[in-house]
Amino acid sequence: MAPLRNRTFFSLDELAGEIRESLLELNNRPFQKLDGCRRTLFETLDRPAIKPLPAERYEFATWKKATVNIDYHIDVEHAYYSTPYQLIGKEVDVRVTASMVEVLFKGQRVAVHQRQYTKGAYSTEPGHRPEKHQRYLEWTPDRIVSWARSIGPNTANLCEKILESRPHPEQGYRSCLGVLRLSKRYTEIRVEAACRRALAIGSHSYRSIKSILEKGLDQLTDEKTEPSPPPVKHLNLRGPEYYSQKGGPLC
Secondary structure (H helix, E strand, C coil): HHHHHCCCCCCHHHHHHHHHHHHHHHHHHHHCCCCCCCHHHHHHHHHHCCCCCCCCCCCCHHHHHEECCCCEEEEEECEEEECCHCCCCEEEEEEEECEEEEEECCEEEEEEEEEECCCEEEEEEECCCCCCCCCCCCCHHHHHHHHHHCCCCCHHHHHHHHHHHHHHHHHHHHHHHHHHHHHHHHHEEEEEEHHHHHHHHHCHHHHHHHHHHHHCCHHHHCCCCCCCCCCCCEEEEECCHHHHHHCCCCC
8 A cells, every 4th residue: 555655535445456466466466475475375275275165154143052842942032943852841942043043052052033023023944843743741731821720810801811812822821821821929819800800802812911900900890881861851952852942943
């Protein structure tokens, strides 16, 4: 750049052309204390060691650890990805890129999914499900509904609707267990009342039950419709019939 410092250029292309010429001259200039020049050194030393570029562009990735839930899914930034059901309760490594989620167990890749950016979204590989659905799992839909029934019929009904609304029943386990665990923070009576209210408004989710309990809406009495008061009759009150009469009195 030094030989060009006193010159004025009016475009980047003009500057780039001059730098290109200066670079050729610099690379072909003989060394003062060594044989050859920069170009010959590159041809004999560097070029033979150069390897081709990777077939795919480098993609930035982050790593995290996750524990496989009873629904054989892991939580990655509030989206859920399936793993082989045999890994339930195991800790796995997760490689996350802008487009993919890879799951590794003891250094071996066991699952790969397209990354989901919708909060609460599920990515489930059918091959990860146990044979004959939940036969070999400790947790089953029947067991969850049975637990819910011990709290009350509305809680059981709500859990059934949550499980039925998912493509795979296991995808509703987290929501159902979340509802059931609320009975530890609140009472079973309040959870049952909250489920009754949620069913009445058609909101079948853990968040809805949690919101109802936090706001105390489960403790509100059901509003009863009271009969409308009889219409007030007075000489100075005139209805539409009065003004529809042709030739009626003027006031």
